[in-house]
Amino acid sequence: MNGSTPLAAGGFGATQRRDAWWIEPAITAFVLGGFVVYANWAAFRNRDFSFGPYLSPLYSPNLEHLLGPGVWPSGLPSWFPRSPAFLIMWAPAGFRLTCYYYRKAYYRSFTAHPPACGVSEGNRGYRGETAFPLVLQNLHRYLLYAVLLLLGFQWYDVALGFRFEDGFGVGVGSLVIAGTMALLTGYTLSCHSLRHLAGGKVDCFSCVRFGEARRRLFLGLSRMNEHHMLWAWVSLFSVIFADLYVLLCAKGIWTDLRLL
Amino acid sequence: MSATEAVFRVFRGGREGGEMREYRVPVSPGMVVLDAVHWIQAHGAPDLAVRWNCKAAKCGSCSAEVNGKPRLMCKSRLDSLPLDRPVVVRPMKTFPVIKDLVTDVSWNFEAAKRIPPFTPRPGVEWKYDQADADRVQEFRKCIECFLCQNVCHVLREHDKKGAFVGPAMLVRAAGYELHPLDGLTRTGFLREQGGIGLCNITKCCTEVCPESIRITDNAIIPLKERVVDDFYDPLRWLWRKVTGKG
Numbered sequence: 361m362n363g364s365t366p367l368a369a370g371g372f373g374a375t376q377r378r379d380a381w382w383i384e385p386a387i388t389a390f391v392l393g394g395f396v397v398y399a400n401w402a403a404f405r406n407r408d409f410s411f412g413p414y415l416s417p418l419y420s421p422n423l424e425h426l427l428g429p430g431v432w433p434s435g436l437p438s439w440f441p442r443s444p445a446f447l448i449m450w451a452p453a454g455f456r457l458t459c460y461y462y463r464k465a466y467y468r469s470f471t472a473h474p475p476a477c478g479v480s481e482g483n484r485g486y487r488g489e490t491a492f493p494l495v496l497q498n499l500h501r502y503l504l505y506a507v508l509l510l511l512g513f514q515w516y517d518v519a520l521g522f523r524f525e526d527g528f529g530v531g532v533g534s535l536v537i538a539g540t541m542a543l544l545t546g547y548t549l550s551c552h553s554l555r556h557l558a559g560g561k562v563d564c565f566s567c568v569r570f571g572e573a574r575r576r577l578f579l580g581l582s583r584m585n586e587h588h589m590l591w592a593w594v595s596l597f598s599v600i601f602a603d604l605y606v607l608l609c610a611k612g613i614w615t616d617l618r619l620l
Numbered sequence: 621m622s623a624t625e626a627v628f629r630v631f632r633g634g635r636e637g638g639e640m641r642e643y644r645v646p647v648s649p650g651m652v653v654l655d656a657v658h659w660i661q662a663h664g665a666p667d668l669a670v671r672w673n674c675k676a677a678k679c680g681s682c683s684a685e686v687n688g689k690p691r692l693m694c695k696s697r698l699d700s701l702p703l704d705r706p707v708v709v710r711p712m713k714t715f716p717v718i719k720d721l722v723t724d725v726s727w728n729f730e731a732a733k734r735i736p737p738f739t740p741r742p743g744v745e746w747k748y749d750q751a752d753a754d755r756v757q758e759f760r761k762c763i764e765c766f767l768c769q770n771v772c773h774v775l776r777e778h779d780k781k782g783a784f785v786g787p788a789m790l791v792r793a794a795g796y797e798l799h800p801l802d803g804l805t806r807t808g809f810l811r812e813q814g815g816i817g818l819c820n821i822t823k824c825c826t827e828v829c830p831e832s833i834r835i836t837d838n839a840i841i842p843l844k845e846r847v848v849d850d851f852y853d854p855l856r857w858l859w860r861k862v863t864g865k866g
């Protein structure tokens with residue numbers, strides 16, 4: 361029998377829970393950490409990001425290609441690889457970093473605030489999202505705007521993935537990239553801030569102009585939003601898969617199959 | 621094979637402290653933790669304090685922690701718990717113990733009073749479509765069990781009861797703020813006294829809610845977004861400055 365009072369605060373990780381509560385944050389930390397490492401490696405790689413008509417989603421759109429080498433700031437140190445991935449990656453990276461789902465995931469698994477429900481954080485200070493830098497999470501919607509803008513260009517690159525030297529065609533790679541972009545679009549459309557933009561501020565849809573259309577849009581986006589976590593994960597994995605696909609094709613390790 | 625007997629370790633004590641005491645309880649089909657607590661009361665521990673009313677997961681009285689998880693005792697079936705080890709039943713950690721499993725949850729009612737109440741728009745017609753009511757109806761399901769308040773780390777771990785009203789009260793505030801007839805803006809309250817920025821949307825409240833209210837997604841985040849509209853959106857701020865519009 362123990363004689364502790366119910367109010368006694370335990371040290372870090374103290375809990376009465378019996379289940380393996382640490383598995384979920386540990387897996388999340390491993391997978392998210394792995395993705396960050398992969399994405400950085402892929403961006404620094406600065407090669408093998410295209411094959412035939414395919415462009416890896418991590419490099420799409422290729423702004424260097426579209427705007428010329430003048431896009432690189434002149435003061436950039438020479439050792440820094442001029443990888444076109446860096447020109448765009450800040451947007452999806454920032455979008456995911458400030459995403460309401462990923463925030464939950466990394467607050468739990470990286471900062472352990474809390475590590476799991478009903479598990480002690482130990483005696484550490486906590487200011488939530490009220491102070492710098494976390495108060496910047498409030499700018500999530502601006503990263504949404506940037507990502508929405510990119511999506512337009514990325515779908516254009518998807519279309520180019522069907523344009524082979526001999527004209528229109530369909531390769532496995534075309535489908536891999538289109539599928540990835542569909543999942544990325546699903547993730548973006550299920551964003552909490554987009555849902556708010558669509559109708560979050562409206563209390564009475566039947567009282568405003570275009571109310572019925574906005575209600576439908578709001579409800580549609582809300583339905584997608586219910587699965588935001590799922591969209592977040594599948595789109596993450598698909599980006600890695602598509603990048604690997606292009607890389608392996610470019611290296612000649614994998615042969616892309618032409619379907620049409 | 622179903623167990624015929626289970627061991628319960630139940631907290632016995634008060635505000636100053638106490639101990640875990642073991643009781644052996646016969647198990648019958650369909651039994652819930654609250655039944656076991658009642659059996660203990662009836663067989664040897666008549667002074668064991670427990671609060672309950674409906675035994676139907678609707679009054680929100682029997683909140684406690686079963687094997688470390690905040691839950692309603694009347695909704696915790698024994699056949700969903702491992703009975704090869706003692707079942708640990710403790711009072712909610714976040715609120716002061718009065719006796720045994722009964723805690724003093726009155727802070728929640730004080731926190732509720734801080735929220736600017738429902739305030740209809742002047743001269744509004746008391747009529748609205750069901751479709752417009754759908755959104756706030758979810759929040760009306762709250763049975764005030766305060767399990768979400770108990771599990772929320774802002775209150776449980778950091779004891780910020782002065783600075784943060786907690787998820788249940790954010791659900792209540794959303795019920796007013798998103799109401800089709802309400803005319804008040806609560807974003808200033810939410811940011812300051814409500815402490816909505818202290819919530820880091822880690823969703824433990826949603827995980828424990830016995831009414832399956834999607835507290836974080838449908839109440840807290842929509843309110844956070846409204847707070848962003850009014851306080852953190854630079855373009856909106858500029859627009860307000862230029863046009864002078866609210």
Ligand code: SF4
Pocket residue numbers: 768771772773774786787818819820821822823824825826836840
């Ligand atoms: S999501 Fe926010 S309110 Fe809910 S438990 Fe977590 S910190 Fe508390």
Ligand code: SF4
Pocket residue numbers: 761762763764765766767768769787788791825828829830831832833835
């Ligand atoms: S929101 Fe859910 S968990 Fe919180 S008090 Fe209401 S019913 Fe209980």
Ligand code: FES
Pocket residue numbers: 672673674675676677678679680681682683692693694695
């Ligand atoms: S006794 Fe009413 S909710 Fe459990």
